[in-house]
Structure formats: C-alpha cells, structure tokens
Amino acid sequence: MVATLPPANARVVLGHENGRLIHRGTVAVRGPCAPSHSELLGLGLTEPQARALDCVLAWFGNPFDAVTWDSPSGIDLRWGAWPLSGAPLIAALAHWKQHEPEAFEARLGRLGVDVTLEPVSLHLQGSRGAPPCEGREALALLGEDPKLMASLAQAGRERGAQLAQLEALIAQVLRPLLAASSPDAAEAEAPAGPFTSARALAVLFLTELRFGRRGITKLMAHARERAGQPASGELAGERLAEDLRTAGRVREAAELWRLLSSPELGDPP
Structure with missing residues (x-):
C-alpha cells in the first residue's frame, strides 16, 4: 500500500x-537526512555517549x-x-x-x-x-x-x-539508565563507573534496547563480579554474551561481540 x-x-x-x-x-540513522554527530552532542551527550548511541542506533536500531x-x-x-x-x-x-x-x-x-x-x-x-x-x-x-x-x-x-x-530517548530512557549504572559513594574503587568508555556505553545501551531492565540487572551484576577490582563494563558485556551463547541465543550474543570488537568504539588516538 x-x-x-x-x-x-x-x-x-x-x-x-x-x-x-x-x-x-x-x-537511516547515518546519512544526509539524519541528525549529525554535532547535533547529538548538542542534546547534552558526552563524546563517548554520542559515539555509543550512534553506533547502537546505526547497527541495531530502526x-x-x-x-x-x-x-x-x-x-x-x-x-x-x-x-x-x-x-x-x-x-x-x-x-x-x-x-x-x-x-x-x-x-x-x-x-x-x-x-x-x-x-x-x-x-x-x-x-x-x-x-x-x-x-x-x-x-x-x-x-x-x-x-x-x-x-x-x-x-x-x-x-x-x-x-x-x-x-x-535521552531524557526518559538513557539518563535514568546512566544514573542507575553509576557507582554509589561506597564504590570508591571505580569512581568513574564501569560504563564510561564508548565501548562499554554501547554495551549498556544495546542491553537496554534488546533486554530491558532484566538484562541491565544481569549486566550490572557481571560488572561487579571481580572482588577487589574496578568494575568493568566491557568485561560484563563479554560475560553477558557468554551467558546468551550458552542459552542458545547466538544472534544476541553475536550482537554484543560486534560491539566489543568494533574499531569504531576504540579509544581515539
């Protein structure tokens, strides 16, 4: 029609x-008819947050x-x-x-x-x-x-x-998500939090997009598993991907591994 x-x-x-x-x-999210990276930053996102959101929307959004x-x-x-x-x-x-x-x-x-x-x-x-x-x-x-x-x-x-x-999206989904994933005052060993790099943020955003609150709870638990060591969002993503693979959810596991291995999300030189 x-x-x-x-x-x-x-x-x-x-x-x-x-x-x-x-x-x-x-x-498409990336293209001449879509908002630019500078417009994303203009909505109040940090550079890593904007890179992470752009990557997740471009690969896994609509x-x-x-x-x-x-x-x-x-x-x-x-x-x-x-x-x-x-x-x-x-x-x-x-x-x-x-x-x-x-x-x-x-x-x-x-x-x-x-x-x-x-x-x-x-x-x-x-x-x-x-x-x-x-x-x-x-x-x-x-x-x-x-x-x-x-x-x-x-x-x-x-x-x-x-x-x-x-x-x-930022006001109603991502800001509450970022606040919930930030360490509290007792977690002095990871003052910056486990989800600060573009790669870790992309893992966080994709987990929210695909699995909602239940997935975020599991991801956060994995981020804090290593006693006495700083919480790691990227390691948490690897462990969540392994959980999904073991459960037979190979496609979702592969999506996480794409983010975890993509050069797009590496630290800038």
Whole structure:
C-alpha cells in the first residue's frame, strides 16, 4: 500500500506484518537526512555517549521514520530509531510540537492528533462519528488507520521530529539508565563507573534496547563480579554474551561481540 501525502506528494510505503500495518522506514540513522554527530552532542551527550548511541542506533536500531509494533501480538506501537513506544513516544511528539508547532500541525495536527508534555498525553479526535480517545488507545488507532500511520512515518523524516525522538530517548530512557549504572559513594574503587568508555556505553545501551531492565540487572551484576577490582563494563558485556551463547541465543550474543570488537568504539588516538 502506497500513501501519498502533502506536501509535494510524498510517498510512504506501508506493509503488513502479523496482520498489522507497518512502515519499515527510509531514513537511516547515518546519512544526509539524519541528525549529525554535532547535533547529538548538542542534546547534552558526552563524546563517548554520542559515539555509543550512534553506533547502537546505526547497527541495531530502526530508521527514523519506521513505524512498527513491539511484538507479534502488536500490543504497543513503536516509532523511530530506538524505537520508542508508550510514554516516551508521546513525549517525543510533544517535544516536536513544542519546538516546531507548524510542522507538527502540518503532519499530524491536521488529522486530529494532539499532544501535551506536562502531563505527557496524546489525544486523537474521533472521525466519522467515532468518539475521541487518548493514551494507549489513541496510539493503537494511530497504527490502525493507514493515513495516520503514514503521517506518523512521514513525521519521522522531519529533522525536528528526529531530534525530538532523541531528546525523549535521552531524557526518559538513557539518563535514568546512566544514573542507575553509576557507582554509589561506597564504590570508591571505580569512581568513574564501569560504563564510561564508548565501548562499554554501547554495551549498556544495546542491553537496554534488546533486554530491558532484566538484562541491565544481569549486566550490572557481571560488572561487579571481580572482588577487589574496578568494575568493568566491557568485561560484563563479554560475560553477558557468554551467558546468551550458552542459552542458545547466538544472534544476541553475536550482537554484543560486534560491539566489543568494533574499531569504531576504540579509544581515539
């Protein structure tokens, strides 16, 4: 299915997967239509954090304009490079509307979509006599209506919306993750923390992306296994990869090893 949208008759190709509409995306994380490295740094990331995030999104994320679902059952709509779902997705749209209200209105507002940042909420005006809805119900309808789905995908091609995706990702996912992975005052043997290098940060970010809180808990436990020695995020990644291999999850183990061995994440000369 091809949707043609204003302006300039932009085309968005929608497909079907497990009975759900999807858009696989066309705007790669690295490319002329995506934010630059300096723009990543402008969002408040350190150089190692920006390198790590860029690497993880480029290798294991989605295009900025991808719209998919979180599982074969299609419970939560997902949008963008991380990809975002639920409250972070709504926050990204709200950040975009806040920074570029006219662009938001042209893509989504004209179709009855509205968002607020405080509190984070999404509202969808009903069409053809349907009542208005909000929250997760509204998100689900965004993914069920071809025009709304295509317009959300098209929004992901806007630079402002891409930066809003990253802004929401950093605020709602990465900042809490980095705070939780930092050593407390009692861990004086590793004052900088186990996740400070670009490589260790990439391992941390990929673990969050692929496995969520359960994976992070296991990674942190591995980082602190060596009694009397500084915690090591890279060694923790190796041990987590070995756990995955032993459990028969060879693909996920290989993803971690790609990060652990990539020259992209080495210390700069």
